[in-house]
Amino acid sequence: MLIDELITVYKLERKQAPKTMNDLLDLFQKKYITGEIDINYYRKIYYFLNEEGATSAYEFI
Template sequence: MLINELISVYETERQESPKTLNDLLDYFQKKYIAGDIDIKSYRDIYNFLHQQGATSAHEYV
């Protein structure tokens, strides 16, 4: 999975660039919760972004 692919999906829908990796993670978490992506895809994205240094807002609790 390439970061450019994730950014492209984000930019296409949001009409702006993500400011941080955390923005990307939050975006894909919302897509998962809304049922727009399946659990396997979400886990792959989560793990990839987490390895790149992204943290979920839920991890701060």
């Protein structure tokens, strides 16, 4: 399941559990911007988290 994979990556990198879906989205946006993940994987993550209620900080700009 995608959510389990995302949470595992978050915990490994941040040494804590994400508090919200937004935390997950922030991490994976950073990974995309820095070139750690490609656009296809990022889109999959973005749409999944968005459906779960996550909002991007960039949506408020």
